[in-house]
Amino acid sequence: MAKTNPGRFFEDYTVGETIDHAVPRTVSGGERALYHALYPARHALYSSDAFAQSCGLPASPLDDLAAFHVVFGKTVPDISLNALANLGYAEGRWLRPVYPGDTLRSSSEVIGLKQNSNGKSGVVWVRTKGENQRGETVMDYVRWVMVRKREAGSAAPEAIIPDLKPVLDVSDLVVPEGLDFTGYDFTLAGEPHRWGDYEVGETIDHVDGVTVEEAEHMMATRLWQNTAKVHFDATLREDGNRLIYGGHVISMARALSFNGLANAQMIVGLNGGAHANPCYSGDTIRAWTEVLDKAETGAPGVGALRLRLVATKGGEPFTLKGEDGKYLPHVMLDLDYWALMPM
Amino acid sequence: MAKTNPGRFFEDYTVGETIDHAVPRTVSGGERALYHALYPARHALYSSDAFAQSCGLPASPLDDLAAFHVVFGKTVPDISLNALANLGYAEGRWLRPVYPGDTLRSSSEVIGLKQNSNGKSGVVWVRTKGENQRGETVMDYVRWVMVRKREAGSAAPEAIIPDLKPVLDVSDLVVPEGLDFTGYDFTLAGEPHRWGDYEVGETIDHVDGVTVEEAEHMMATRLWQNTAKVHFDATLREDGNRLIYGGHVISMARALSFNGLANAQMIVGLNGGAHANPCYSGDTIRAWTEVLDKAETGAPGVGALRLRLVATKGGEPFTLKGEDGKYLPHVMLDLDYWALMPM
Amino acid sequence: MAKTNPGRFFEDYTVGETIDHAVPRTVSGGERALYHALYPARHALYSSDAFAQSCGLPASPLDDLAAFHVVFGKTVPDISLNALANLGYAEGRWLRPVYPGDTLRSSSEVIGLKQNSNGKSGVVWVRTKGENQRGETVMDYVRWVMVRKREAGSAAPEAIIPDLKPVLDVSDLVVPEGLDFTGYDFTLAGEPHRWGDYEVGETIDHVDGVTVEEAEHMMATRLWQNTAKVHFDATLREDGNRLIYGGHVISMARALSFNGLANAQMIVGLNGGAHANPCYSGDTIRAWTEVLDKAETGAPGVGALRLRLVATKGGEPFTLKGEDGKYLPHVMLDLDYWALMPM
Incomplete structure (x- = not known):
């Protein structure tokens, strides 16, 4: 003991x-491959060395x-x-x-x-x-x-x-050394929408859903060597549910947001986040985004979008809190982050 | 939207x-390892750098x-x-x-x-x-x-x-540069049967079965960045089933075919294929093969076999279509391909 | 046939x-990453190249x-x-x-x-x-x-x-060339307990539990290209259970033993082992250890502990056999091994 x-x-x-x-x-490449097997991650900069190099990085991070x-x-x-x-x-x-x-x-x-x-x-x-x-x-x-x-x-x-700080200022953000979006290939990235095409207040329903399984969230959580018992031991709770690591929901929602935000390539700032309600195996995760702010970074061709990313299990998109100011039961995640996008 | x-x-x-x-x-090696974790894949040329090098390739592809x-x-x-x-x-x-x-x-x-x-x-x-x-x-x-x-x-x-073309001619097939099976190690490959041991019309029951799970087929399908919703979202169909990506069945059947075709090392041609019936989590995939044709390739020690690979969920092996000419309900895949085998 | x-x-x-x-x-790194995704493995020497190098090895094995x-x-x-x-x-x-x-x-x-x-x-x-x-x-x-x-x-x-030999003598054990624990970083390894802190007869309840899933044990077993049918085909047994590969239980128990034995870094000897009772999907694996023996190895700073590692599904820790001398039904594994630990 x-x-x-x-x-x-x-x-x-x-x-x-x-x-x-x-x-x-x-x-290693093993963690990369597993990330792509566990989440529907498709941002090109994290999928292709050649694409990352065309953006000024030495390889795909x-x-x-x-x-x-x-x-x-x-x-x-x-x-x-x-x-x-x-x-x-x-x-x-x-x-x-x-x-x-x-x-x-x-x-x-x-x-x-x-x-x-x-x-x-x-x-x-x-x-x-x-x-x-x-x-x-x-x-x-x-x-x-x-x-x-x-x-x-x-x-x-x-x-x-x-x-x-309730929100990071764009001057707090660090653009990776060498990053240059002036030769960005929108076709290979998967969508034509660039920084200028997004407006503050705009909302995007990312459409797709993924029904999550015990084996997947446990593999993900172990891969990060997160050992909190509630994620692995079905005997801990009376209902036999294993609580899914909140980070699993974050990664799933971010990957789903590719559909509509394929060019929000790199995450550089996390302003805040709430795990509003728990996620369990069998839940179908969906996601929607609201554009909260926009800024230029000074790096070549690189703009920044401040995004609210919301993960839900059912319920109407774009609904978040009830009249009592509390998160609605179908909302699992409310994340506020800065991403870099070609201008 | x-x-x-x-x-x-x-x-x-x-x-x-x-x-x-x-x-x-x-x-990377990550995709290789995941392929071996997701399918019972054992063809030696794809498992060992040393074996692949003994066959004239720079490494295991x-x-x-x-x-x-x-x-x-x-x-x-x-x-x-x-x-x-x-x-x-x-x-x-x-x-x-x-x-x-x-x-x-x-x-x-x-x-x-x-x-x-x-x-x-x-x-x-x-x-x-x-x-x-x-x-x-x-x-x-x-x-x-x-x-x-x-x-x-x-x-x-x-x-x-x-x-x-209903079928590729052997002259359409491309043998990888350098491939040489004259020093092929049948013991390390796992079976003694060479090209000459197979006869046109011969059938092989691959014996083994794998019961498939939701977590596995979703990980596989995501790894290939295939985003078709029906594979991931259990709320899409009334019966709550996620349709398994047909390619998952192809890979499972091909891996099962190792048992009897361990030396059918490389796939070089796909003549045709039908996803005869859907596959769902809980199905137990089995496979059988019929030798459709044989040919020499001209490359050192390298023969080609044209194979029909059939994946089933239950049912008698070697049964394919009913009297109405339609695939029987237990047949999931009917694939026609060319493989390279040592002579 | x-x-x-x-x-x-x-x-x-x-x-x-x-x-x-x-x-x-x-x-490759793919097998490493998968091992960490499938088991809660955290021994630092197998997690970090830098840590392994600080122990005299060329990289993390x-x-x-x-x-x-x-x-x-x-x-x-x-x-x-x-x-x-x-x-x-x-x-x-x-x-x-x-x-x-x-x-x-x-x-x-x-x-x-x-x-x-x-x-x-x-x-x-x-x-x-x-x-x-x-x-x-x-x-x-x-x-x-x-x-x-x-x-x-x-x-x-x-x-x-x-x-x-019922038990390997410490002189039978081979310490990897170059291994040197004199500069061992206990903070990075996760626990302060060194070889001298363990006593023969001491028992440790490793506290954590993992409920196992079909998809996980099949992926693990396939990754090692172990093709025994009972692990994969749910139609083989009348109860529809797939028998989990005994090695899956060994790896799970060893990984759980990190909590209390974080510094038992390397396994060098296997004295014996019994798969006492089968493991099925849905079982929650726990583990406890008894220190059976201690020895010095002669390598710089490197001691050896002989450990009994027991994996259970429920039941009281530290219980093993009934009055009839047979393993109790909740005991799945009784393993006797030598590990290397900093002195």
Whole structure:
């Protein structure tokens, strides 16, 4: 017993400390192929070395969300093993593409703590950083989770709530070195719509649906070495359901959004996200997008779109919250991100 | 809505036009490993670099059917998104092995059109070509599909029906450069039977069966970036069944045929094929083969066998059609192909 | 019929003969990624090139059990196609890590035969060897199986029962060339416990559980090109269950044992193993370990632990056999192995 990891409780965090997460990971063409087998991912820049090279990159990178999942997965044993809820994301930035052969590791700085009024749990804010084998940061993001206390009666720490940007400014975004969309091949990419064709407020129903299976979400979640028990052990809940990793829904919705956003090639910013309702095996995931903002990046031919990506299981597209301000039961994900698109 | 791909309708095709399909794909050892995880594939030339090198190739290629699936998958958004039926294949040739690191793209020339007498749909013939990153054609084949018309009343195009060979002649087949079976290792390949041991008219029951699962066929179909909704969305049909991609059945049957045809190493020609009845999760796929023809290729030690490969779900082996000339309900696939075998 | 492999019967084995198994296999990053997708494998040395290099290896090898499965899978068509039971393992040694790009082949020497008293079957002992493309042995092990006789009345061979070590001595173990744990990074590995922290007799409940699915165990079993029908064909048994390959349970249990044994990095010896009860889809696999012995290896910073790894489906941890000396129904695997751990 003593040798297994019980996870951290709310009392175990101190603002300012840095936690180095275990199990670094080298990625290869294997992770790429599995990503394409698990999600209907078709963005050309992540599918073809030749296409990526025509956009100024040395090769086709690992999908941005795959990089996120690898970095995120390492944090689970230290941050969310005793989490009661994953509350939010902010200030997420992709800083450098990840290529086959790269080795990723993660660390998190505790940047905020606030005990809940019930005295039984508290909110922990961390800024997580993923680094490659050269010590270069490939991405960072803030996440906050509600974590159980070890003892309900223990003393509360001083409440420190970090000051987080509700939305990243375009000047916060990092365009990968060398990226150049001036010679972009719209035919090979799959759709003719460019940055100028999208308007703020526009909504897109991505039309397709995928009914998810236990074997798939478990393979995906394991691939990222995310070990949270609820995803794997059908005996944990009375209803026998395994809770699907929220990141699985993110990747599925993003892949579905190809149909209408084939040229929103690279994700560079994560402004926020809510896992509104749980996803279970047998649910059919659909997605719709709303264009929230547009900006130029200064890189050659590269524009940025701020997009709200919503994943649902049934229900009308473009419906999100009820009159009470709460997410409707069919909404599983509400994600706010910045993507790069040819101008 | 306007930004998603509605697919082409019968009226949208013109004989002579070439359609460049989107989303080129770089393949790696990941696709190879997944092919072996998804199908009981054991042909030694596609399993071992050392074996392939002993046969004169630079390395072990991607399975010929994997190459076919990649090339085929790209055509779906342009050719068969609104297809009512996949009617047939002809004149399929594998012209050059595909190796890890290669990037494939596809294009199709419309070579025939014929409106159906009901005025609601028509048949479209295309010759599809897969090319690698050096612009070399790796395979080409003809496929014809029945496609819905956008408007039932629209004018019919002039009927043009291409003149297709019912069977490729051995002189049409391309033996990969350098292929030499004179030093072939039958022990490592798994069976002693060589070209001379097979007789025209001989039938082989491949004995083994595989019960298929939703997670597997969806992973396979996504890996080839085939996005036809019927394979993924369980809400589309009243019975809740997802229709399994016909290519999944082809690959399963071919892999099962190892048991009795372990030395039918490379597929070089596709004479024709019919997806006789649909396949669903829970079906147990079996396979049998009939030797249709034999020929010498002129390459050192390399013979060719023309084989009929039939995939079934139950039923007696070697039964194919009823008295009415229609495929029996347990027959899922009737494929006619040329394979290379040591003499 | 004549061309498919009927498998060998008891009469077909002769003590002293060597059987070269078919279908050599080149492994890549694809097999690595799939191993991580199929099992919750997190041992850092098999996850990160950089970590492996910090331990003196050239790169991160393929998981030791993946290497075992590849070597084992090739033996199935020759050894266990007509097996009634897989009776045991002994004297298994991992002699050299397997790296992406290596090509493995297997051969088995028949080292023992004993007809059963019922005259219908017999026990066959083989020593199987896996070799890489340079002819270096990467592992060897003894396995014995009960095999059906072709004819009940045929003559019995002279009974020869090999003299097998019940446990490998530490001097039998081979530490990979260059392995050095003196600079071992316990933080990156995931746990602080080193060799000195484990005591003989200590038991560890690995806490986590995984509910297994048909699609997963079939993908795993196919990946190792293990073709035993019972794993794939749901029509073979009256209850419609597919029997899960025992190696799937071994890999799952070993991966679960990370939680408490994160530093038991490399498997170097297999003393014995029993597949106590079958595993079916829907079972939730758990694992516990007992420390059986400890030894120093002489390599820098490298200790060895002899571990009993038990996989269960429910039931109390640390329970194994009933009063009748038989395995309790919830016990699926009882494995005895040597692992290397930093001192």
